[in-house]
Amino acid sequence: MSSQDERRTATVTEIAAPTTDVRVVRMRPKEPLRFQAGQYVRLWFDGLPARDYSLGNRPGEAALEFHIRITAESAVGCYVAEGLRVGEAVGVDGPYGDAFLRREHRGPLLAVAGGTGVVPIQSIVTTALESGMQQQIHLYWGAYSAADLYAESRFRDLAARHRNLHVECSVAVPDSEHRKGYVSEVVAADFSSVTGFKAYVAGPPAMVSATQDVLLARGLKAGDLHADPFVPGDHHSRTVSP
Template sequence: MQNVTCSVEALEEMVDTLWYVRLKPELPVDFLPGQYLLVVMADDDKRPFSIANTMNDEGVLEMHIGATPDNTYAMQVLKRMQDQGQIEVQLPAGKAHLREGSPHPVILIAGGTGFAYTRSILQQMIVDGLRQPVFLYWGVRFADQLYADEEMKTWAAEHSEFTYVPVVQNNDESWQGRSGLVHDAIMSDFVSLSDYDVYIAGRFEMAGVAREAFKEKGINPEQLFGDAYEFI
């Protein structure tokens, strides 16, 4: 992996406790859609964060960071970026990257800021021309955490092969969309998952539950991708 210092071009709170970060590496970097970077806090302290975009001419790296005051893991990273205006990262990391060339339709599953991972993959597929159907299921606890809802609705309107399904766990009367757990929505919508490439990012608990549930739908383990599965 490559170590590179990045200047912080943007650090903005998108919604409460969710931050958009754009980094400009001092040297060209290379990564695959769906891979992640490690923020180097110390030689023995490297913190993983998804990359929310794909390779581009500007050479920037985008991140979506969830950070609450009691989440020192992420807050310390944001504070260093704010105080120093730069950060050292190591990349690329992760095996759950887009399998370009696969003929299978794709299901992308995001929990919370795991959306960043799925956005990188989706963006690359759109650049490549969306040669197969793609479904994005984005699960959040509350509707106001769908910070890229309008962007995804726009992409879905522009690309007939792309279907966007937001799922809110704790809904109220103002929410008119799907409710409950995101993996349950997929279980309801698909008779079989045997012919799909499935990419998932979110809390380890969610990834584990989804893996077990998807076995009932005939998921091919070799077509289920998630960096969480390296650890659970």
């Protein structure tokens, strides 16, 4: 695409701050965006470098949802924290990515997230549940501390309504309510075999790699592993095609 005018645009409708370094931004596109749960889009904020962000909403919902990590190294993140306003137009391109929900799968589903990698996992899990998938769904989310598990209550509420959803959250900084350890270690402790599973993994590259190793060693077929490593920073930030 050669200009901002040729891109799809969306209008910012809500900006929330669940933690000091995460902003949840919701936007309403001028035209409906068709995508699969787990995919991502490319966003342009006010002339800044393009960034890839996963969609946290379900396909078909009116508002697009993004969770944006705020870091000093990212001009985009700093702008979202300090300059972005409701009503602003944002350029949107996509969707992209192959790490999307396979609705035809009938075996168990394992969704593993690290940090804000929870965004596509949220879309995958909520879409699976709302579309009536009945198999066992295991959601694992690892973060630095309990404060970073900002969407945990939402997942707990989902699990209370859907008996086939099981939620495990872990933290690097121990507390009285969560398991301690890297999320890949927690998954390794809980599963001796994942043969027949379909797995979705999203988060920092090291976390994704460690989780892939755990799952493949426990019998997961390579074709049943859908991963989406993400590198913080500006411009196109995917390390592989997710």
